[in-house]
Structures are given as structure tokens and as C-alpha cells.
Amino acid sequence: MLLLIQYTLIFASVLLLVALGGCFSEHSGVINIGLEGIMVFGALGGALMMKYLPADAPAAVIILLSIGAAMLVGIIYSLLLAVAAINFKADQTLVGTAMNLLGVAAATVFVKAINTAENPNNVSSTIQYINAKKAFLVNIGGFEFNWFMALAVALLLLSWVLLYKTRFGLRLQACGEHPQAADSVGINVYKMRYAGVMLSGLLGGVGGLVYITAGVSEWKFENGVAGFGFLALAVMIFGQWKPFRIALAALLFGLFRALSNVYTGFDFLASLNLPSTVYNMLPYIISLIVLALTSQKSAAPKAEGIPYDKGSR
Amino acid sequence: MENPYAIEMLNITKRFPGIVANDNITLQLRKGEIHALLGENGAGKSTLMSVLFGLYQPEEGVIKKDGKEVSIKNPNDATALGIGMVHQHFKLVECFTVLDNIILGMEPTKNGFLQKAEARKKIVALSERYGLHVDPDARIEDVTVGMQQRTEILKMLYRDNEILIFDEPTAVLTPQEIDELMQIMRNLAAEGKSILFISHKLAEIMAVADRCTVLRKGKYIGTVDTKDTTVEALSAMMVGRDVKFHVDKEDKTPGDVILKIENMTVASRMHHNNAVKNVSLEVRAGEIVCIAGIDGNGQTEFVYGLAGLEPLVSGKITLCGKDITKASIRSRSVSGISHIPEDRHKHGLVLDYTLEDNIVLQRYFEPEFTKAGFLRRKNIRSYAEKLIDQYDVRSGQGPVTVARSMSGGNQQKAIVAREIDRDPQLLIAVQPTRGLDVGAIEYIHRQIVAQRDAGKAVLLVSLEMDEVMDVSDRILVMYEGEIVGELDPRTATAEEMGLYMAGAKRKEQ
Numbered sequence: 001m002l003l004l005i006q007y008t009l010i011f012a013s014v015l016l017l018v019a020l021g022g023c024f025s026e027h028s029g030v031i032n033i034g035l036e037g038i039m040v041f042g043a044l045g046g047a048l049m050m051k052y053l054p055a056d057a058p059a060a061v062i063i064l065l066s067i068g069a070a071m072l073v074g075i076i077y078s079l080l081l082a083v084a085a086i087n088f089k090a091d092q093t094l095v096g097t098a099m100n101l102l103g104v105a106a107a108t109v110f111v112k113a114i115n116t117a118e119n120p121n122n123v124s125s126t127i128q129y130i131n132a133k134k135a136f137l138v139n140i141g142g143f144e145f146n147w148f149m150a151l152a153v154a155l156l157l158l159s160w161v162l163l164y165k166t167r168f169g170l171r172l173q174a175c176g177e178h179p180q181a182a183d184s185v186g187i188n189v190y191k192m193r194y195a196g197v198m199l200s201g202l203l204g205g206v207g208g209l210v211y212i213t214a215g216v217s218e219w220k221f222e223n224g225v226a227g228f229g230f231l232a233l234a235v236m237i238f239g240q241w242k243p244f245r246i247a248l249a250a251l252l253f254g255l256f257r258a259l260s261n262v263y264t265g266f267d268f269l270a271s272l273n274l275p276s277t278v279y280n281m282l283p284y285i286i287s288l289i290v291l292a293l294t295s296q297k298s299a300a301p302k303a304e305g306i307p308y309d310k311g312s313r
Numbered sequence: 314m315e316n317p318y319a320i321e322m323l324n325i326t327k328r329f330p331g332i333v334a335n336d337n338i339t340l341q342l343r344k345g346e347i348h349a350l351l352g353e354n355g356a357g358k359s360t361l362m363s364v365l366f367g368l369y370q371p372e373e374g375v376i377k378k379d380g381k382e383v384s385i386k387n388p389n390d391a392t393a394l395g396i397g398m399v400h401q402h403f404k405l406v407e408c409f410t411v412l413d414n415i416i417l418g419m420e421p422t423k424n425g426f427l428q429k430a431e432a433r434k435k436i437v438a439l440s441e442r443y444g445l446h447v448d449p450d451a452r453i454e455d456v457t458v459g460m461q462q463r464t465e466i467l468k469m470l471y472r473d474n475e476i477l478i479f480d481e482p483t484a485v486l487t488p489q490e491i492d493e494l495m496q497i498m499r500n501l502a503a504e505g506k507s508i509l510f511i512s513h514k515l516a517e518i519m520a521v522a523d524r525c526t527v528l529r530k531g532k533y534i535g536t537v538d539t540k541d542t543t544v545e546a547l548s549a550m551m552v553g554r555d556v557k558f559h560v561d562k563e564d565k566t567p568g569d570v571i572l573k574i575e576n577m578t579v580a581s582r583m584h585h586n587n588a589v590k591n592v593s594l595e596v597r598a599g600e601i602v603c604i605a606g607i608d609g610n611g612q613t614e615f616v617y618g619l620a621g622l623e624p625l626v627s628g629k630i631t632l633c634g635k636d637i638t639k640a641s642i643r644s645r646s647v648s649g650i651s652h653i654p655e656d657r658h659k660h661g662l663v664l665d666y667t668l669e670d671n672i673v674l675q676r677y678f679e680p681e682f683t684k685a686g687f688l689r690r691k692n693i694r695s696y697a698e699k700l701i702d703q704y705d706v707r708s709g710q711g712p713v714t715v716a717r718s719m720s721g722g723n724q725q726k727a728i729v730a731r732e733i734d735r736d737p738q739l740l741i742a743v744q745p746t747r748g749l750d751v752g753a754i755e756y757i758h759r760q761i762v763a764q765r766d767a768g769k770a771v772l773l774v775s776l777e778m779d780e781v782m783d784v785s786d787r788i789l790v791m792y793e794g795e796i797v798g799e800l801d802p803r804t805a806t807a808e809e810m811g812l813y814m815a816g817a818k819r820k821e822q
Contacts, residue, residue: 165427167420174406174417181404185418185468186389302407 002142003262004255007215012247012254013152014211018232019239019246020159021203026241027163028196029176029189030085031305033096035204036229037103038074040221042205043212044107045073047219048114050132059135063147066132067206074205075198077103082197086190089307104224111221128218136213148210155203160243172196176301179308189308207232215261227284231257234287240299256282316380319344319507320365320396320476325374327360334360335371338533340509340526342476347498347508349518349539351551352528353750358511361528362478366391366398397469398478403461405453411464412436412449415471432471439470443500458608459490466497477501478509483517487607488778488811495521513551513750515544516779527551552751560783562762567597567786571770572739577628579611579618587626588614590794596739601761601771603785603802605778607814611794612774613655616743619772620652621645622660633738646675649738653728653745655774661728662716669697669712672731704730705756722753729760740764743774758784778807792816 018035025032032038049069053062080099084090108125115122138145163169174182175192183189211228212219235253239246260279263269320342327335335357342348352358363369365376367385375382378394385391405414412429415436421428433449440447445463453461462482469477479498483491498521502508512518518525519539527534527550534550574594581588588611596602606612617623619630621642630638637645646652654660662671673682673693682693697712706726708714716724725745732740742761746754761784765771775781781788781802788800790813797819800810812818 166425167422167427168425170409170413170417170420170427174409177406177408178404181406181414182417184388184398184400184404186392187418299408 001265003265004258006144006146007258007261008251008255009149010146010210010214010254011257012250013146013148014207014214014228015232015235015250015253016152016156016247017203017210018207018229019236019250020155020243021200021207022233022236023159023200023239023241023243023246024163024172024203025081025196025200026236026301026304027173027176028193029179029301029303029306029308030081030193030197031092031096032078032081032197032200032204033093033233034078034081034099034103034229035096035200035207035232036225036227037096037099037101038077038201038204039208039211039225039229040103040107041077041208042070042074042201043208043219043225044110044127044221045205046070046209047127047129047212050129051127053132055131062132062135066209067151070205070209071202072205074203074208075201078197078201078204082194085307086193086197089309092305092307100229104221107221107224125221126218127221129213130217133213133217148213151206152210155206156243156247159203163243168195173301175308176304179303183308183310189310193308204229204232231283231287234291237298237300238287238290238294240294241301242299253283253286256286317343318380319378320394321377321380322361322365323375323377325361325364325371325376327364327369327371333531335364336531336533337373338528338531341536342507342509343524344507345502345505346523347502347510347521349510349512349522349525350528351513351515351518351525351547353513353551353752356528356551356750357531358528360531362398362480362511365396365478392472392474395473395475396478397472397474397476398480399462399465399469399482401480401482401484403465405461405464407454408452410450410452411447411456411460411467414453414464415449415468419472436467436471439467443470443504444497445470458485459487459493462486462494463497466501474506476507476509478511480511481513482510483512483514485608487815488807489815491517515547518547519544529553548751560758560762562766565599565766565786567600568768569598570595571598571633572596572772573631574619575629575631577615577618577630578626579614579623580626581611581614588794589618592628592791592794592796594789594796596770596772598738598770599765599768600786601765601773601784602787602789603773603775603781604789604791605775605781605810605814606791608776610791610814612743612791614794615791616652616655616741616774619741620650620654643675646735651732651735651737651740653725653732653740653742655743655747657721657724657728662724664715664717666716667712668701668706668708668714668716668719668727669693671716671727672697672700672712674731675735700727700730700734703734706730722749725749725753725757729757733760733764737769739770739772741772741774744776745773746775746777746780754780778810781810782807790814792819 018039022032022035046066046069049066053065081095084095085092111125111127112123115124136147171182171187172192174187175189179189208225211225231253235249236246238249259282260276263279318341322340325335325338338361350358360369364371367387367390376385377383383394412433416432421431436449445467447460447463447467482494486494498508510522522539524536524538525547526536529551572595574592577589577592578587579589592615604612614623618625621640625638629636632648632650635648637648658664673696676682677688682689694712701711704726707723708719745757761771761773773785785802788802788805789796790798790810792814793816798813799820
């Protein structure tokens with residue numbers, strides 16, 4: 001049971017962070033399908049930082065630096081979307097899809113190059129970070145507390161405050177709902193959209209790092225992040241683009257994802273004798289059902305996906 | 314002596330490739346006056362306002378505020394000078410509250426946090442002072458168009474704007490709301506605000522404005538005191554010739570019933586309820602029946618149901634004795650319904666097709682235009698040329714002009730030509746003169762009346778009071794999806810119709 005909670009919380013943290021990222025981007029008016037790719041790159045940044053930090057560095061330093069690296073790389077990668085969608089008014093869905101394809105491929109190439117440079121016989125795309133990972137964990141009784149959980153909660157609160165209590169949030173949402181209105185009162189729509197996309201890069205990047213450190217201590221980058229970016233989009237839609245609802249949705253999806261890791265620990269589930277693949281499929285199936293049922297009354301920002309052109313009004 | 318002008322635009326010239334949009338135009342707005350800017354579409358009103366807001370830089374001319382020359386490079390400069398505008402299409406965020414919309418862009422903050430309580434005090438004070446009733450906490454999507462407009466006005470007042478520009482503000486309002494707005498404008502002027510009122514509705518200009526500047530084809534025609542002029546004189550200035558306001562038509566006794574609608578109910582795609590409720594009506598040969606009402610009272614869905622764009626929830630439609638309730642759009646069109654749609658870009662034209670292709674859009678499959686599955690381009694061309702000539706549709710390259718590049722008036726003329734030339738039994742015309750200037754309106758009204766005189770049934774859906782009163786033989790008022798009243802245009806008054814339109818009055822069932 002404790003294990004189930006632990007896994008639920010950590011997977012929910014991933015989904016929450018990435019979905020919040022998507023939420024910022026979409027509230028600014030840019031659809032971010034590329035979250036998957038952003039996660040991969042954020043994960044790469046964090047993993048490399050953990051790999052190269054000296055093993056005896058203090059835990060706090062490891063935590064801060066690897067999170068910082070994941071955020072930074074996530075932001076840089078998200079700029080691809082920002083430049084293409086905001087400056088060149090490209091189709092946001094296509095750019096996002098391209099970013100997902102590029103993300104896994106480019107990360108694989110980088111890691112392989114690094115590995116082969118260290119040891120010519122090593123052609124794997126795996127990075128190990130066994131020691132560094134320990135910095136994130138604190139054992140409380142049998143429960144393995146992960147600093148990322150605290151980070152997710154902190155960023156959730158911060159996101160809510162930012163969206164609903166500050167000038168920035170009000171302006172960001174105006175850009176996603178009615179950019180012409182925002183423009184007419186002197187708000188720079190392009191800048192706000194850049195901010196939205198970059199925030200999604202920051203949150204998506206750190207989400208990627210959390211994902212690859214969730215259960216394991218090495219990551220094979222060929223695998224990408226197994227559709228978690230898309231699951232996060234489903235969480236965001238189920239959460240109706242609102243941070244606290246997103247958090248609840250993330251917990252629900254996280255629970256189903258966690259079940260596949262720990263279902264053998266529950267007698268009645270184990271006795272059902274279902275193959276493990278069924279549990280692996282669960283979150284994805286749930287997201288299909290949830291989206292089919294909820295997409296009717298969607299509260300999506302009205303202007304999302306439409307490039308803003310100052311000329312047309 | 315103090316300068317009497319709040320803002321002056323002197324000898325403004327703005328050229329675009331191939332066209333002089335503003336040719337030496339002068340507009341002087343006195344402090345505390347209501348000044349109308351009158352002109353047809355394409356007369357240069359929008360360009361002039363874009364110059365004032367810094368969206369365009371004029372080639373010649375200067376702008377002065379309080380007698381001092383100013384340079385306006387972008388909208389923020391205009392705002393800083395105290396110039397504000399209520400756009401024709403409101404610039405409000407629908408899911409925000411009234412309060413959020415007002416403060417957007419000028420939010421009071423403390424340490425980065427919004428201070429809404431402070432903003433609320435200021436807004437409440439302003440709304441009491443100027444008689445602008447709003448509910449600060451209501452969401453824009455839930456409030457009436459009138460309150461949305463008051464929100465827009467409060468947006469300007471909140472920014473302490475001294476010069477208020479209203480761009481065609483009455484287009485979306487009921488007659489009662491128009492009266493209210495005019496009272497508000499007078500209050501604002503009395504408090505020392507200077508108001509520029511852009512419109513092509515002459516009666517409103519005469520009613521509310523002190524002076525009026527007229528533009529025509531990019532040129533400055535003149536500025537007159539409204540108390541020294543007449544509607545006829547203003548329109549002659551605007552159009553450059555005398556315009557008939559009244560449509561001449563003879564009384565005619567209607568013939569057989571052409572269209573019969575029984576208990577029609579149509580669902581709204583947007584709101585998941587029934588937008589048209591149990592409507593029954595008849596249209597006879599040789600009469601123009603007008604569905605009047607304020608925008609959004611089910612007229613759109615009513616026409617969708619009639620034209621076959623939306624299935625009926627219940628009810629029956631009969632055309633010349635034939636049940637067409639379940640007929641497809643094409644079979645309705647072939648059996649004699651012509652439809653001049655409300656949204657000419659969405660349902661009227663394929664914007665990226667040529668004019669000739671648009672003209673045969675409902676007839677391309679007829680043997681005259683198709684042989685063995687191939688289009689007979691020669692016949693299409695000559696037919697298009699005939700219609701273009703007959704209906705005076707003006708375009709850059711004749712039949713091969715891309716529809717998108719044509720002016721709104723000529724796009725509409727092309728649709729009217731196409732629909733009328735099909736020789737229908739029933740002509741449905743939905744807001745056929747929306748956004749058109751006086752000359753084009755006169756033309757289209759003549760065509761509609763000619764159809765009636767030729768013995769066709771005409772169903773006109775209109776939001777324009779004048780059009781309703783002038784063109785129709787019988788008026789049905791639609792309110793919240795129901796026909797609430799039937800009026801005779803010869804005896805009814807605008808006030809009476811307004812009461813029906815606002816739902817304040819309805820006929821006994």
C-alpha cells in the first residue's frame with residue numbers, strides 16, 4: 001500500500017508538472033503537442049548534470065543543479081516551438097509533432113556520441129545516475145519521500161498564484177482567449193506567448209527529469225518518455241486548464257500508472273491473473289475514455305492554436 | 314485664448330499602393346462635443362482612425378492635441394494621449410469578468426499581485442457618475458450586448474481617456490438600448506469628454522451629434538452643424554448624389570401560399586437548447602415577409618432549418634405544396650429556394666474560387682454547364698459574363714477574379730445575382746445589406762422588391778429597423794426563438810416594434 005502511494009505520488013508529480021507546463025502554453029494561446037520532446041530534452045539535461053557532478057557533492061547542490069539543468073534545457077528546446085509558432089506562424093500541431101520526433105532521436109544521438117567517446121565499445125544510449133539519484137530520496141519509515149514531490153506541490157501553488165493572482169496571469173490568459181483584445185490595451189501578445197511557451201519548457205523539462213528518475217537509476221534515451229507528454233495533455237484537458245483540477249486529474253492518472261508497477265503487491269489484483277500489459281495500458285485507455293467524455297464541454301482557451309497576426313483584426 | 318479643439322487631424326494624406334485612402338482630410342474635434350464621422354464603406358474612415366491610433370503613419374499632415382503637435386507611432390502613444398475607442402466588434406475576453414476586462418492592461422498591483430478591490434472602487438464610482446450600469450463580477454459571456462458595450466466605455470473611462478471614439482456602436486443594439494447609449498454619450502459630453510461617433514446611420518447622427526464630418530472616396534467633403542442640415546443633405550454629401558431612402562413599391566395582393574412552416578423547432582448547435590421554438594408561418598407569392606428581431610434571437614437557426622443546414626427537431630416545411638422537411642440542401646435549392654446567406658464568407662462564397670465558379674456554384678451539375686462529368690467552361694464563362702454585366706458586379710479581372718479580392722458590396726451583388734437569376738419560388742434573404750453602403754443597399758432593396766413584383770415569395774431576415782419598415786409587406790418579430798408579434802409596416806411604429814423585439818410585449822396567443 002505504501003509503495004502504491006509512493007509510486008502514485010511520483011507519477012502524479014510528473015504528470016502535474018508537465019500538464020502545468022502545457023497549461024501555461026495553452027493559456028497564452030499556443031498548443032504545445034511537443035511536451036513529449038521537451039520532457040526528453042529536460043531529462044537529458046538533468047541526467048547529464050547528474051552524471052558529471054562529482055559523486056561527493058552535497059545533496060542540495062545535486063538537487064538544485066540537476067533541476068536547474070533540466071529546466072534550462074527544457075526552455076531552450078521549447079524555444080523551437082516559440083520561434084516557429086510565434087514568429088513564423090507555423091502550424092502548432094505540426095511543429096509539436098516534429099519536436100517529439102526530433103526529441104527522442106536527437107537525445108539518442110547525443111548520448112550515444114558521449115558514450116562512444118568515453119568508451120569506443122559502448123554504443124548504448126543509456127545514462128546512469130545511481131549515486132546522484134540518492135540525493136533526491138529521503139526515507140521516512142518505509143516511505144521513500146522524493147524531493148520532486150515537494151517541488152511539484154510548490155510549483156502547483158506557484159502556478160495557481162501566477163495565473164490567477166498576478167498581472168502576468170491575467171495578461172497571459174487574455175492572450176490565449178482574445179489576443180486582439182489584449183493587443184488593443186497595449187499588451188505585447190508575442191512576448192506573452194513567448195513567456196507561456198518558455199514556462200511550458202521549464203515545467204516540461206523538470207517533468208522529464210522526474211520521470212526518468214521515478215523508478216530507475218539509469219535511462220535508455222531511445223525509449224523517450226513512453227507517451228507521458230501526451231498523457232499530461234490528457235490530464236490538462238481533464239483538468240480543464242485549471243491548476244488544482246489538473247492536480248486531481250494527475251493523481252488519478254498517476255494512480256493507474258502506479259498500479260502497473262505494484263499490482264502484484266495486492267492479493268486481489270494478483271489473483272485476477274491479468275497480464276501485466278493490461279495494467280500498463282490502463283492510463284492510456286483511461287485517457288481515451290476521459291477525453292471522449294469530456295471533450296464536449298471543453299474550457300480550452302478560445303484563441304489557442306491560432307497564430308497571432310497584428311495585421312488581421 | 315484657449316484652444317477649443319481636443320484633437321485635430323490636419324490635412325492628413327495616407328497612400329497605399331495604387332490608392333489614396335485619405336486625401337487631404339481634416340477633422341477637428343472640439344472639447345465636449347459629439348462629432349460624427351460619416352462615410353460609406355471604403356470612404357477612408359477606418360484608415361483615418363488607424364492613423365489616429367498610430368497603426369499607420371500618414372505621408373502628409375499633422376495631428377494636434379490641445380493645439381500642440383503630437384506624434385503617434387503606435388496605439389500606446391494614442392492611449393497615453395487619452396484617446397480611447399469602442400470598437401465595432403468588442404475587444405472583450407469572454408471568460409473574464411467585467412472587472413478583469415476593464416483593468417486588463419492597466420492593472421493596479423502591489424508587489425506584483427493584483428489589487429482588485431482598489432479597481433472595483435474606481436469602477437463603481439465611474440459607473441455611478443456616468444450612469445453606466447454594470448455588474449463587475451459577471452462574466453462577459455453571460456451579460457447582454459448592452460452591458461458589454463458599457464464595459465467597453467468603462468474601459469476608456471478607467472484609463473481617464475478624454476477623447477472617446479465610438480465605431481458604429483449602435484449596430485448591435487435594440488432601439489431602447491440605442492436611446493440609452495445616446496443618453497450616455499450626451500452625459501459624457503456634458504462631463505467634458507469629446508466624442509467621435511463613426512456611423513453611416515443618418516438618423517442617429519442627426520439625433521445625437523453636434524457636428525458631422527463627411528468623407529467620400531478618401532476625400533474630405535465637409536463639416537456641417539447637424540442643426541443646420543437634413544438627412545437628405547447629409548446623404549447626398551456622403552454618396553455624391555441624391556439617394557432614395559424610401560423604396561418605391563406598389564401595393565400588391567399576395568397570391569398562393571408558397572412556403573408553409575408548421576411548428577418548426579430547431580436546436581442550437583452552440584448552446585444545446587432549442588433556438589427556434591414551435592414557429593409557424595406562411596409566405597405567399599408576391600409578398601415580402603420580414604423576420605425582425607435583435608441579433609441572436611434564433612433567426613440564424615431558423616434560416617439554417619429552413620435552408621437545410623441544420624436538421625429540424627420537429628415541425629414541417631412545405632414548399633408549393635411539397636413536403637421538403639427532410640429534403641437535402643440541393644433538392645431544396647432545385648425545387649425553388651434561393652438563399653442569400655447571413656454570412657457571405659461562410660455560406661455565400663468559396664472565397665478562393667473565381668467569380669465565375671462562385672456564380673455556378675449551385676448549377677454546375679446542370680447539362681448547360683456539365684457534359685459527361687466535365688465542366689463546360691465556355692458556357693460557364695459566358696453565363697458569368699452575362700450576370701456580371703446584368704447585375705453590375707465590379708471586380709478586377711471579371712469572371713476570373715478571385716472572390717476574396719472583391720469588395721464586400723460586390724461580393725454581395727454576385728450572390729444576389731446568382732440567387733435571383735435561378736428564378737426561385739422563394740427567396741430567403743438574410744441581412745442582405747449588412748455592412749453595405751447606401752448606394753449598394755438601395756440597389757439590393759430594388760432587386761428584392763422586383764422579385765416580389767414578379768410574383769415570388771420573399772422571406773427577409775433583418776436586424777435593421779429601417780430596412781424592416783421600408784421593404785417588407787408584413788413583419789414578424791422573433792424573440793428568443795418565438796414569433797411574438799405580427800405587425801403591418803404601414804401602421805406600426807418603431808417604438809412598438811422595439812417593445813416586441815425586446816420581449817416587453819407579445820401578441821395574445
